[in-house]
Amino acid sequence: MNADDLLPRPLDDYLAAADAEQFPGLRPGAVRLDSPAGTLVHAAVRDGIADYLGGPMVSNDGEPFPASRHSDELAAWARGRVAALLGAPAGEVLFGPNMTTLTSMFVRAVEAGVRPGDEIVCTELDHEANSAPWRAMAERRGAVVRTARTRDGRLPAEAVAELLTPRTRWVAVTAASNALGTVTDPAAIAAAAAGSGARMFVDAVQAVPHFPVDAAAWSADAVVVSAYKWYGPHLGALWVSEAAAEEAVLPEQPPSAGTALPGRLETGTLGFEQILGTGIAAEMLLRRDRAADAAREERTAAAIVSALRRIPGVRLVAPPEPGERRVPVVAFRIDGVPADKAAAALAEEGIAVTHGTFYAAAAMRAAAPDGPEALRAGVSLYTTERDAARLAGAVGGLAGRPADRKG
Numbered sequence: 001m002n003a004d005d006l007l008p009r010p011l012d013d014y015l016a017a018a019d020a021e022q023f024p025g026l027r028p029g030a031v032r033l034d035s036p037a038g039t040l041v042h043a044a045v046r047d048g049i050a051d052y053l054g055g056p057m058v059s060n061d062g063e064p065f066p067a068s069r070h071s072d073e074l075a076a077w078a079r080g081r082v083a084a085l086l087g088a089p090a091g092e093v094l095f096g097p098n099m100t101t102l103t104s105m106f107v108r109a110v111e112a113g114v115r116p117g118d119e120i121v122c123t124e125l126d127h128e129a130n131s132a133p134w135r136a137m138a139e140r141r142g143a144v145v146r147t148a149r150t151r152d153g154r155l156p157a158e159a160v161a162e163l164l165t166p167r168t169r170w171v172a173v174t175a176a177s178n179a180l181g182t183v184t185d186p187a188a189i190a191a192a193a194a195g196s197g198a199r200m201f202v203d204a205v206q207a208v209p210h211f212p213v214d215a216a217a218w219s220a221d222a223v224v225v226s227a228y229k230w231y232g233p234h235l236g237a238l239w240v241s242e243a244a245a246e247e248a249v250l251p252e253q254p255p256s257a258g259t260a261l262p263g264r265l266e267t268g269t270l271g272f273e274q275i276l277g278t279g280i281a282a283e284m285l286l287r288r289d290r291a292a293d294a295a296r297e298e299r300t301a302a303a304i305v306s307a308l309r310r311i312p313g314v315r316l317v318a319p320p321e322p323g324e325r326r327v328p329v330v331a332f333r334i335d336g337v338p339a340d341k342a343a344a345a346l347a348e349e350g351i352a353v354t355h356g357t358f359y360a361a362a363a364m365r366a367a368a369p370d371g372p373e374a375l376r377a378g379v380s381l382y383t384t385e386r387d388a389a390r391l392a393g394a395v396g397g398l399a400g401r402p403a404d405r406k407g
Contacts, residue, residue: 001077003283006048006276014044015287023231023382031351031387035229035380036178036206036329036358042231042284045277049233052273060269071272078279079262085282086204086223087214088239092261095237095270095278099205099226100129102238106201106222107133109248109265114169116142121163121171121198123148124362125155127178130203130224131362134172143169153180153318153367157188168198175207175218179360179376180318180367181301181329183207190219199244205229209380210297210327212290215239227274231381232281235274240265297379300388301328304377307392308332313399317374318367328379331364334399339373342398346375349394353377 003011020026025040032040052058052074059067061075079093096102114120120138122131124147138145146163148155160171171193176183190200199221204213209230215223221244228234240248245261253264308314308330317331334342343355354376357364364372377391 001073003044003048003081003280006052006074006280007044008047008051011044011280011283011287014042015284017043019381020384026382029350031390033377033379033383033387033391034352034354035209035383036376036378037354038228038234039209039231039380040382041233041277042281044284045232045280048280049273049277052276058272061272074272074279075270075275078275078282081279081282081286082225082237083239085208085213085286086225086239087212087216088223089216089241091239091241092245092265093237093239094262094265095235095275096266098234098236099203099224100236102224102236103129103201103203104133105250105265105267106224106238106240106248107137109250110170110244111137111141112249112251113247114138114141114143117167118143118169119146119165119167120144121146121148121160121168121173121193123155123160123173124150124366125153125177125180125182125184126172126174126360126363127203127205128359128361130172130174130201134170147362148173150363150366153177153363154182155184157185157192160189161192164192164196164198166196168193168196171198171200172203173200174203174205175213176204176210176327176329177360177363178206178329179358179363180331181206181320181326182318183325183327186218186220194219206327206329208285211294227278227281230281230285233274233277235271235278237278293381297328297381297383298326300379300383300385301326301330303385303388304330304379304391307388308395311392311396311399314395317364328383330377331358331367331374332377332395333368333371333374334395337398339375342375342395345398346391346394349390351391351394353391 023040057067057070061071082093148159193200201222202220205226222240224238313335339355
């Protein structure tokens, strides 16, 4: 099975079109800078899901008739494409409703190996979905949570390494901040963790859309992602190493799920149309020139940063340093204009940005202690420098309006 078997026309035909044409959700005049919260769906994903749902092969898996065998093959193919996208070695790819659910499931499945007095290392940079489940598990097990602190919105490997002890069992870290765009060095963190006998769980949700992920080079034990952050459907995926997968058991999983993987860690029958769409989205990224995409996104993000820096009254949160590697996520504030009001005003001009603390309140408080609420603009495959100019013009207008400053 391959992507072309699952689409009405070859995937390369879709990829030959201009980037804007590959995303049917784009509308004239709309500026979509909300991609850190979720991207538009690729045309191939849309068509593949529609063909599946409208065709004769819709079925549950596990049976000998053709439609059921097709579901088995479809799921196996999609798992393989996600593993390839993550650069993952042998192990298991699991699917679930979203990253939050998968992370909570995984933490629950490995907590039997954590004993009173053991330690878990979380970070100040992470999305709350990669810290709250570990903290809750530590409380249940009588373990200790140590938190690696950020420095100017960044998390150097040594901030994690200095917290490791022989009692550390797991390190939970992000590869790229969904709030600030700063990236970490998972390989260096994993090397330090291994030296203490600890395992590492990586949130790669914001990394995958913007640069190749290499779970093998990271020496990660688990990597979690969300397909809807990289042009797929609303579905989460989790790769788990062979060793971690074998030890992970959900104590409350019903017998109907079986004792084999992946069923032992997946909570019931999943949506095969979503699995199909995730596989197609993964294959789409694998076939693209990721280096060229990253360079273009970097230029567009740099245009946003440069324009915002020139507007009086606009402040970047954890601004990038020269030559610093980032994902194209820009957080900023407008003096005197509350973030929610600014986002609403931009929406009236057809510009979609997100606002708040982005489920990363600790990172935002550390980077902006005088007030963590901010606006966030994210660059994706369909973002242009014209979009950057539209954002800058609208933000400049807001920053210059005394009436808007009253909040």
